Amino acid sequence: MLKHLLPLGTRDEFGRQAQTKQQLISVIQAHFKRRGLTPIATPLLENQAVFEPYQMGNYQLYRLLGPDGQTLVLRPDLTLPVARFISATKVPLPQKFSYIGDIFRVSRRLSGSYNQMTQAGVELIGYASLKAELECLTIANQLSSELIDDAVEIELGDAQFAQQVVASVTSDAATQQAILTALFNKQIPQYQALIASYRQQPLYDFLVKWPRLFGQPQAIFEQLAQAPLPTCVTSTLNRLRQVVAWMQTTMPSQSVSIDLSSQAPQKYYTGLTFRGFSQVGGDYLFSGGRYDRLLTNFQAEAEPAVGMGINVDLLTSLAAPTEPAAPRQLIYFEPEQWATAEARLARTPNTSLSLAPTREQAELEAQRMGATLVDLTKGAEA
């Protein structure tokens, strides 16, 4: 009986949904090509050690035993395999890579989540300047306006800001971590209890408001200006101001916000972070940022890097409906008429060749497909 059943958390894709996803992938690939990114494809299977720096959260890995007894995993992420590739091959840097592939993360059983997801992405490795972040933001802006009708908001953050602020409040590492966890997960009752002992600190008012420190840039910068923040965050905030100003000038119709109360997508992020969401999707459409120490998981030398992952499945579910298809046609013909049928197929959109051996079966096929049968055996116009 099992042969008919899919493993939990997987699905087949077919018909309209598969078509939309393929179209979307084509658009993304064309976009990447137009920008001169080098495609890279890494294997679905990797050694588990590749993903040591990866935080799985509530997900788990699909693990397999390799032929030599080593633990292999279905990749849960596409950034670390690219880092592994660069470290192993010593390809000259800087390089701009792009990828589209499937990732696997085992979610809670029977939760309604799928464990296989398609992700597209960009890895700009060896670029230390802010231009790398700006190129990613440009791709995010252009692709989201190209692919979906809903307005997409790009939210900027920073991977270091929260750690820097908390370190100025307490030197106790365990307390720092407890505050950050409660802040990032917005466990407000717990967070309030944790910060209560810092009432006398000048930063206390900021700590109270911190979980709500996300929204329109102007309002956030005004709040930040009133807080006695440590000087070590000055360059972080200046960079944020610079990026916001650049976005407002370069992509004036792009909605932009700031979130300084959330965790970076992964622990290996080191600088500016960005995510995009629409008003209707249940998750982020894309997320990325700077991770200058990523390669140190594989080699001694660090390399500056910026990357971004795009949730292709969510984009597919939100993608604008494709243009109404031309009426579907099914061409019935004899084998000796193949060239004529092929010519008609080539010039008529939404047409398919009927491989039915008889006219009756071709009629049934056309009926099932909701198509018009064009019968070349009756001398229909070729």
Next chain:
Amino acid sequence: MTERIKIALTKGRVEQQVLPLLERAGIDCSLVRNKQRRLIFNSKTQPYQFILAKGPDVTTFLERGAADIGIVGSDILVEHQSTQYELLDLGVGRCQFVLASTRTFDPFAPKRKIIGTKYPLITQRYFDQRGQDVEIIKIEGSVELAPLTGLADAIVDITETGTTLRENDLQIYDYLQPVSTRLVVNRMALKQHQTAIYQLVDQLAAVVNEPTSKERA
């Protein structure tokens, strides 16, 4: 009307305790009050939709984005490893996780204990912290039966006053974490409906933090 904020409310005791708070916060709950057998309600006057569901399902609705806000006990949030934002302790439904058993139970007996519970994750974490390996039996209904019938050596369960435990000749051996009803918000929903959700949270927080009549006196 603007897009509705979907509020999943745990039906039963939580619903009874939270409806007065929502009403004092200015939320029209008349449809929920007169629910008959319906489970989903669109407010006629405010941009809210109420969904009545069992506690564990509230967390599922929230995780999947089928609800924007959930009102549910912290016991369920912890057990179901909720990853959503917990914005407010509503201060009702207060109770406590306890380790309980019969009078003859020896918590220090050198054996691998069998523990009955509705909360295997919380139980596992409790014993892990004590370096004890225990066998956990998941119980769906009256957990008190487990030690009384010999199914388990002890139970981990929540209790409000301890009355049910006492009436079943069970005694408390240890106190675990306290429990109360929380307002939880889907991560994306908070980004998408920031103003509307914080408005509701602030209204409710004002009610929750109102001094009681005893405090006023």
